[in-house]
Amino acid sequence: MAFDYDLFVVGGGSGGVRAARVAAAGGVKVALAEEDRMGGTCVIRGCVPKKLMVFASGYREMFDDAQAYGWSLEAGTFEWPRFRAKLEAELDRLEGIYRKLLEGSGVTTYDARATVKDANTVRLSTGEEITAKQILIAVGGRPVVPEMANADLGITSNDIFHLETLPKSILIVGGGYIACEFAGILNGLGVEVTQFYRGAQILRGFDDEARGLIADSMKAKGVDLHCGTNIVAMEKDGDGVRVKATNGMERVFDQVMFATGRKPNTEGLGLEEVGVALGRNGEILVDDYSATAVLSIHAIGDVTGRVQLTPVAIREGMAYVETVFNDNPTPVDHKLIPSAVFTQPELGSVGLTEEEARDQEPIEVFCTSFRPMNHAFAGRSDRVLMKLIVSRETRKVLGCHIVADQAGEMIQMVGIAVKMGATKEDFDRTVAVHPTMAEELVTMKAPVRTA
CATH class of the missing domain: 3.50.50.60 (FAD/NAD(P)-binding domain)
Incomplete structure (x- = not known):
């Protein structure tokens, strides 16, 4: 049977776009449908606009601190309409980049909602039906509200x-x-x-x-x-x-x-009708290779309910292309994924928590909390936390947790060491960068407790 496309991707978020581009670059005939805006949750209504808002919200404290450092200035008032207009312009710019990347890769795009008619056919909201040898579902998730009056x-x-x-x-x-x-x-x-x-x-x-x-x-x-x-x-x-x-x-x-909470966007897609199994929260059930119960249909990203992070969806998309189109079966490694929470202060985390680790094996906990130099000088009481969870048997660092300004930047680097299997002694042998907050990660000599 001749198909219209080798691959049809449903969803124009980070994972779907990356899979479409990588497949097309390898000579695969690819189409992609997105019912809203290219870029998905991360670019349009998640990570990117949120982080820009984090930056904006930090200036009030910066102005206060500047005075403690000798600057004569006063914080003005925050103008939301002015910020929002620039934010919207930036999101428009990023969406345009995503569209150009798809176009430049030779991917045909449809600004329409796509649902699954059968194992090799999608139906667009325009009424058009398109066939494909493979279908990739990458529709992400959405926020949900509790069931209550009003x-x-x-x-x-x-x-x-x-x-x-x-x-x-x-x-x-x-x-x-x-x-x-x-x-x-x-x-x-x-x-x-x-x-x-x-x-x-x-x-x-x-x-x-x-x-x-x-x-x-x-x-x-x-x-x-x-x-x-x-x-x-x-x-x-x-x-x-x-x-x-x-x-x-x-x-x-x-x-x-x-x-x-959030819920996978699987309602009304027609998945169960064609044999794709869903979990209790509506997530698509997949194996280590992102395959569903239907051979020609795979799923990646938040819609699978695995690790709901943009870089994970991107990796799953690339592994999917390797597996299905490059004859190189590639499972996605979901272990030891660094993550950051952009609270104020930030939280950076990789590996096991203390609670998880002590249930698994005997551990040592190395931990310090202190007022960093910049906050102490400005008269702030803000404290940071640096914490390593270490296996008593193998000496491997099982987890690292940082609460501090720029914790997300720090945990990215620590994540490399933890992923490589670094031991506490590897950390100890690393010369500290002084004066920094992060130097505490390599200067903690004695455990504060064992478990």
Whole structure:
């Protein structure tokens, strides 16, 4: 049977675009459909605009610190419309780059929603049907809101970038990295931020000591954080939203933002009808090679519910091309992936937490917390945390956790060493770069505890 294309990619995010480009560069005839904007969650409504907002929100403290360093200047007022206009222009520029990259690679693009008709056919929202030898699903995920009365009064992280004006007050519901990042961002931009999380501590899944320090830092910076707390009821109140909470609080907020989880975008794609198996949360079930239960259909990225990070989706896309089109079966290694949470201060993490490691084997914990030079000079109380988890048997560094400004930059480098299997003694043999915060990672001599 002759197909219209060798590969049809459904979804124009980072993973789908990379797979399409790499396959096309190898001579594969490729088409890609995207119903919204090229670039997906990361470029359009996630990592990129969020990080730019992190940068913007940090200037208030910078202006204060500058005075302590001898500069005579005063912080002005933050102009949201001015920033938003430049942000939108930057996202337009990035989307244009993605489109040019696809065009330059010879990928045919369709600005339409694609659903799966059968194992080798997709149906576009335009009514057109297209056949392909292989179909790759890379449609990502979306934020979800809890099922409760008047939940539609709240917004999600998708909406935050498009607000006409910044609210004077906001309630953020959730305790994951998205909730905590936006709590810090909006607080830094001058919004009165309250945060509810129904769990005992924010950032579940990260190292307990790191989570605690970040929670304390958020509170010290002005975020009104309430753990063990959830919404009982919410209703419209004038231009705001009246919220009743489990802790007895009742007040009106200008905005309520839900950051209570994400869900794969598999609804209405026709996957189950053609035999693709889905998990409990709607994620596409795949093997180590991103293959589904249907031989001609694979899936990568957030829609698979594996590790929901942009660089992981990109790697999965490249491994897919190697496996399917280059006759080089390539599984994706999901172990020891460094990650950063852009809270204020940032959290950088790679490998096992202390809690995970001590359940696995005997360990030593090397840890230090201190006021860094720049904050101490400016009179700030902000502290940083540097932590290594070490196997007592093999001496390998099983995990590293950093809470500090620029922790994301540091953990990228540490991640290389941990991935290579570096031991604590390898760290010890490395000469410190002085004066830096990161030098503490190679100067900690005695464990603070064993487990």
